[in-house]
Amino acid sequence: MYAVEVEDLVKRYGRLEAVKGISFRFREGTIYGLIGPNGAGKSTTLRILATLLEPTSGEARIFGYSVRKDKHKIRGIIGYLPEEAGGYKYLTGYEYLEMNAKIYSPDNYREVLEYGAMLTGLGDRLEDRIGSYSKGMIRRLLLARALMHRPRLAILDEPTAGLDVVHATQIRNMIKDMVREGITILLSSHNMLEVQFLCDELSLISNGVIVAQGRPDDILDETDTDNLEDAFMRLVSHG
Amino acid sequence: MGSLLILVKKEIKETIRNPRFIVFTVVLPLILYPVIGLIMTQAFTSVSEKTKTGMVIVVDYDRSNISEYILNSLSNTGMNVVTMDREPELDNVDDNVLGVIIIPEGFGERFLNGERPIIRVYSVINSVSISEQGLMSFVFGIVSIMKDALKTLMAQMGGIDPALLANPFSEERQIYVRNWHRTLTERDLNAVAMQVMFWPWIMFSMIISVVQLSATFLGEEKEQKTLEILLTFPVRRTTILFSKVVGSSILAILAAIFYTVGFLIYLNSFSTMIGQFGLTIEFILDPISIVLTGVIFFLALLFSAALGLTVSVIAQDTRSAESLATAVVMPTMMLAFIVMFMDISSLPTLAQAILYAFPYTYLMEGLKYVYIGRYDFFLIGIIDNLLAAIVMLALVSKIFTSERILTMKIRFGKRRGS
Structure with a gap:
């Protein structure tokens, strides 16, 4: 079964067309990447899939549910990490996870909560208020929040943005572990080397249009390049 | 000198683009105070006319x-x-x-x-x-x-x-x-007038607190960048909206309790003063009117919470939300002046209709009617406040359930290139 199917998706903000009729799909149990520079339309696409924005035209389905008609059902099976996200500064990390666990898994929230706490790797710092956390700690907390209820699809927008090498590596490993547990991942990144390391399949997106898609190795072969950055530059310059 | 000029220009730009500056330095003196002056002039002109006719x-x-x-x-x-x-x-x-x-x-x-x-x-x-x-x-x-x-x-x-x-x-x-429909001694009237005339200001400070508080509720979500995650929770948007309305109302009621306690302490000290001067106030507050006032109070709180949330939807951050909330509530300050200075019932019918269409009028005029049990006043007030609350909740609910909550933006002092 396809985890995500996107067909001719268009999104306009007034006169600005952010997404210009993109299509892609991928199966359950994989890591799929939307790759491109800032302003390419990645975040808009992910926000449509997370049911935050309405598509102007086209359709997108998650495990068969339409983002137009089945918003509530989709929200129950996804975990979403926005690119720019924070936590409630006066709540402790533990309280924040507890609130999420109770909303997503009211019947077994304690188990989900403990799992989420383990995912953060923050230990006793979970008892502190989020306002006292570093950027890396907040990102780990939010990623754990998005994954703790074991969603069928985790939508992660720039999961490692702004993090140092240590924290970014921890998060990449966490994502890989999640896939082994059966969670499907859709992530965006402008860090093409990171995507090359993580993703089974990907779409390269530029200026609201997909310029290439497939397995990373296949894209490298097709463009006769060694890494996705070079491949992207070659595709864009030829496009 | 060159560096000083650069830094001074920076200071001025930062200050002028601060929404608080616009509200408190431009809106207040240029709009509010002239209007208040107009209200006072109108009030005293009306007195002068009445003495002639x-x-x-x-x-x-x-x-x-x-x-x-x-x-x-x-x-x-x-x-x-x-x-x-x-x-x-x-x-x-x-x-x-x-x-x-x-x-x-x-x-x-x-x-x-x-x-x-x-x-x-x-x-x-x-x-x-x-x-x-x-x-x-x-x-x-x-x-x-x-x-x-x-x-x-x-x-x-x-x-x-x-x-x-x-x-x-x-x-x-x-x-x-x-x-x-009552006859009072001059001293009793003065005593009651003190209560009645301060009442609009107590209501005004409460209204502005609730609207600002509600505006901050969503403004903080935007500022802390927690809103997107909140909106992807598998709960209905209206549930999220009402959690904010109820949350801000509970905090507003707490604030109202503190206000009331403070006011009662004030009245008590006033009563002590009255006692020392041998005054007696024979008025007894009508219990049914008090209950009806409570209903208006609750509905006005709901309206205020919804108004604050609507304001915060279009504001980009907490600071913009607070300033916009203050600007939106400013007409209420004029209303407080009108209630304090003028007899609304003596105004032209159109002016009365406009003032009584405004839900807060019943809250501010309420104390005048609590003394005499004018239930028709309270019932009309309840209907007006209920309608206003429903309309405002429907409006904010419509915004909340659409993507506009993320895409609508008002920013004071829009910067070039933003």
């Missing part, structure tokens, strides 16, 4: 030369004085009657005997407000004219007791309040 009834039971002399002296001032044989029912006097002066039988005789006679003076006002109290002063001022006339007469007569010359007669002053 209104009339004072004099009931002369004495019919002596002395009382006739006083009446003639009043007529010579150009005042519209009407004499009547019998004391009118204050409930039934025409709207242009400003006062009733009753000269008792034997007034002239007592005066000639060197005693100090007593007259009764009723000021008839529509409601308790500063402008209406101005009319009260006008009517009591007539008594001074009567006294001056008598003093002139006494000077011509000669051989009068100097104490009597200083104050030829005493008067019992009372005030009839038309929309309360």
Whole structure:
């Protein structure tokens, strides 16, 4: 079964067309990447899939549910990490996870909560208020929040943005572990080397249009390049 | 010098683009204060007009030369004085009657005997407000004219007791309040007026607190970048919305309790002062009216919470939300001035309709009606506030359930390139 199917998706903000009729799909149990520079339309696409924005035209389905008609059902099976996200500064990390666990898994929230706490790797710092956390700690907390209820699809927008090498590596490993547990991942990144390391399949997106898609190795072969950055530059310059 | 200029330009740009500067330095002085001035001018012009067109009834039971002399002296001032044989029912006097002066039988005789006679003076006002109290002063001022006339007469007569010359007669002053259908002593009215006139300001401070608080509720979500995650929770958007409405209402009620306690302490100290001066306030608050006021209070809180959330939807951050909330609530400040200074029932019908369509009017005018059990006022107020709350909740709910909550943006002092 396809985890995500996107067909001719268009999104306009007034006169600005952010997404210009993109299509892609991928199966359950994989890591799929939307790759491109800032302003390419990645975040808009992910926000449509997370049911935050309405598509102007086209359709997108998650495990068969339409983002137009089945918003509530989709929200129950996804975990979403926005690119720019924070936590409630006066709540402790533990309280924040507890609130999420109770909303997503009211019947077994304690188990989900403990799992989420383990995912953060923050230990006793979970008892502190989020306002006292570093950027890396907040990102780990939010990623754990998005994954703790074991969603069928985790939508992660720039999961490692702004993090140092240590924290970014921890998060990449966490994502890989999640896939082994059966969670499907859709992530965006402008860090093409990171995507090359993580993703089974990907779409390269530029200026609201997909310029290439497939397995990373296949894209490298097709463009006769060694890494996705070079491949992207070659595709864009030829496009 | 060059560096100083660069830094000064930076300071000025930062300050001018701060929404608080726009609200408190531009909106307040250029719009609010002139409007308040206009309200006060209108209030006092209306008093002045009423004194020209209104009339004072004099009931002369004495019919002596002395009382006739006083009446003639009043007529010579150009005042519209009407004499009547019998004391009118204050409930039934025409709207242009400003006062009733009753000269008792034997007034002239007592005066000639060197005693100090007593007259009764009723000021008839529509409601308790500063402008209406101005009319009260006008009517009591007539008594001074009567006294001056008598003093002139006494000077011509000669051989009068100097104490009597200083104050030829005493008067019992009372005030009839038309929309309360009650007669009060001057001192009692002043005591109640203090409560009634401060009430709009207590309500105003509460309203602005609730609207700002609700605005901050969503503004903080935007500022802390927690809104997107919140909106992907598998709960209905209306549930999220009502969690904010209920949350801000609970905090507002807590704030209202603190306000009320503070106000009660204030009133208590005031009552102590009243007791020291031997005043008695005979009013008893009507319990049903208090319950109805509570309902209006609750609905107005809901309206305010929804208004604050609507404001915060279009504001980009907490600071913009607070400033926008303050700007939106500013007309309420004008309303507080209107309630304090003017008698709304004496305004033109269109003005009354506009003011009574505004839900907060019932909250601010409420205390005037709590004393007299005017249930129709409260019931209309409940309907108006309920409709306003429903409309505002429907509006914010519509925004909340659409993507506009993420895409609508208002920013004060939009920067180039943003």
